[in-house]
Amino acid sequence: MSSILTNNGAMVALQTLKSINSDLADTQSMISTGKKVASAKDNASVWAISKVMEADVKGFEQISDSIAVGQSTLSVASNAAETVTDLLTQVQEKVVNANVPGADTTKIQADIDGLTEQIKSVVSAAQFNGQNLVDGSGDISILSSLDRDASGNVTAKSINVSGADLNVGGYTAQDVFGGNASGASTAGDVFTTSLAAGDTTGVTLEFDDATGTADGIDAGFAAGDKVSVSIGDQTVSYQISADVAALSGTQQTDQIAAGLKSAIDALGITDLEVEFTAGVSGTSASTLDFRVADTDGDSVSSIGKDTAITASFTNVGSGGLGALSSIDVTSDASGALAKMSGLIDTAVNAAASFGSAAGRLESQADFVSSLTDSLKSGIGSMVDADMEETSAKLQALQVQQQLGVQSLSIANQAPQTVLSLFR
Structure with a gap:
């Protein structure tokens, strides 16, 4: 039966063409993006x-x-x-x-x-x-x-x-002690008095006997530790022996202070006098008093007015190579x-x-x-398009599209044949 109201052939041809166009659009998307799964709608799971x-x-x-x-x-x-x-x-x-x-x-x-x-x-x-x-x-x-x-x-x-x-170990404590003839002792001070004939100025360096009252260096050194005192650009050191390390309190600090005094005296610094005072356990620290005076009568001290007294110690136990700082071939090769x-x-x-x-x-x-x-390779195998296959599919779909258009055109011309029945 022929009908001018319902063209079944055209509807079939149209649906076929729509399907071909949809496949062609998908194929073109694969070619442009390089992916067969470019979004969740393509394949949600993948x-x-x-x-x-x-x-x-x-x-x-x-x-x-x-x-x-x-x-x-x-x-x-x-x-x-x-x-x-x-x-x-x-x-x-x-x-x-x-x-x-x-x-x-x-x-x-x-x-x-x-x-x-x-x-x-x-x-x-x-x-x-x-x-x-x-x-x-x-x-x-x-x-x-x-x-x-x-x-x-x-x-x-x-x-x-x-x-x-x-x-190697390093300076685990460093303090500068200075002051004046009145006995004041403040970290960071230096000799600030210009000396005239007969004048004196000085600082006191205290070696704490662990009473907590002195502002100097705490006792409790180990064998191999080294205590140093710098006077301007000259430095002397006293290395703690096992015997001294075995002592405690002022016994230990007395040995250190006395040893440093001997080393400083050996420097022969003109106009500098160093006096050692033994400490009393629980009462006072071992001290070194530094006095600068015009002892040679030239009204000028050989120690500049801005000279600092610096005390420091090296703890040999503070590093994996700490023992290196205690090596002294002059005394124990x-x-x-x-x-x-x-x-x-x-x-x-x-x-x-x-x-x-x-x-x-x-x-x-x-x-x-x-x-x-x-x-990356696994991701590619799941979502990347096979370009050889896609290329062949594109050409096939283009041919199908042309045939679909031709088929739809033929189906649309079918009602025209009805007119011949009325001639």
Whole structure:
């Protein structure tokens, strides 16, 4: 039956053409975006999985940056530990030379002191991004992975790198004591009086006997600790022996103060008089009184009016290489040699530990890089369009579209045949 009101053939041709146009639009979208799943409406399940994996990829890319920073920090620390090892080896050579009969131990000690200062400089400078692994400040934790369980919960994993303590020890206390003839003693003061003939001015340096009443240096030193007093640009030191370390209270501080007085007197500073006063336990501290006077009658003191008296001490136990600061080949060359093996072992162990950690980070960096590539490949296999297949499909759909248009055109002409029935 023919009808001019209902054209079934045209409706079928139109629906077919619409379907072809829809498929053609999808194919063109794949070609323009390169994806077969570009949004959730394309395939909600695959799209959701791909977005989770893309988030993981972004996370692992940040982890790669974290590991790179950790590797740089370790590299600096490793280089520092190796440099310190080399410097300690040089110190050991000096110590061995000091044990040779007739060696100039004073000059050798000066070389050792210079190498010690260089070690301090290396340890202090060995930081990256504000982190120093060789100064004993602590360990670092480097983000190394993101673990996702079956429920989708993510846990961050880290590689902990243990720091080393290659500090030589340092000035753990430093005070400047000054004042005037009236006996005032205030940290930071200096000799401020211009001396005329017969005038005097002075300061008092107090060695606290642990009563808590003095403003000087506390007692309680260990063997190998060193107490120093600087007068202007000249410095003398007194190293604590085991016998002195065994003493307590004013017995210990008396020994220290008296030893420093002898060393200062040996400097032969014109116009300077140093007087030692023994302390009384629980009552007064051991003191050194510094008096500057015009003793040679020229109305001018050999010590400038702005000269400061500086007292400080080095605690050998404050660093992993603290024993280095107690080495003194001028008084105990054989004892210094005995200490060197342990010091070198400390530096070598630190360098070896950093090397091992660097190996772990390198392996983890390679794994994270490979894992990131695998995740990207997996995402691509789910959402990327097969361009060869899509290209062939596009051409087929274009032909189908042309045929669909032709079919619709034929179907639309069918009612025209009804007119021939009325001629």
